[in-house]
Amino acid sequence: MFPIQTIDDFRLIRETGTLECKLARGRDGKGALPEDFWPTCSAFANTNGGVLLLGVREQNQRFELFGIENVEKIRADLFNGLNNRQKVSVNLLIDELVQEIAIEDRVILAVHIPRAGRKLRPVHITQNPLSGHTFRRFNDGDHPLPDEDVKRMLAEQVEDSRDDKIMVGYTISDLSSDTLRIYRQVFANRHPSHPWNEIDDQDLSAGLVVGERTGRPEKAD
Secondary structure, three states: OOOOOOHHHHHOOOOEOOEEEEOOOOOOOOOOOOOOHHHHHHHHHHOOOEEEEEOEEEEOOEEEEOOOOOHHHHHHHHHHHHOOOOOEOOOOOOHHHEEEEEEOOEEEEEEEEOOOOHHHOOOEEOOOOOOOOEEEEEOOEEEEOOHHHHHHHHHHHHOOOHHHOOOOOOOHHHOOHHHHHHHHHHHHHHOOOOHHHHOOHHHHHHHHHHHHHHOOOOOOO
16 A cells, blocks of 8 residues: 655655645535546546545645545545546445555545556546546646547447457467566566566466456456
């Protein structure tokens, strides 16, 4: 989960392509899920996933820790919205992906949004994926995708693909060892602490298949 435990840890964070901070205080100052949560949710799901920190304000590349007084209200609003197709097209989250973090006398929420599998993309806000309702993450910002890109994602979602078919009679020895080795190196560079770096090629291949089909990468048993 998100590695913040102390105020010193907090001072080291910076917004990136996979990290976004939002104040989430609401009108009464006790906490409310901001409306701009949903474009970021769409952008993370359509790109490489990411973490949204609620209860933190970013201004001029400086971060202020405000915390959230009514955490349970935000959690309830979050999951109500995730299960409302007027808000977002699919719910990718489970309870364990919404992490409460106590820093000194304040509590913030870290919402871990996974990358959606191909069958679930595009993840969009409202019921219409077009007209600027589908987002992707570029650098540290959420950007609406052109309709042409969204239509391409929709086509990939519904069409039968050779990647989805089980190839009977093939084994891992039929894979290109050089391609797999290069992939492992790229993955390790991006995710140096991920447990997949410690498993063998057979389990890694199985985990990738499970992740693509479910939208939640995991090691297959």
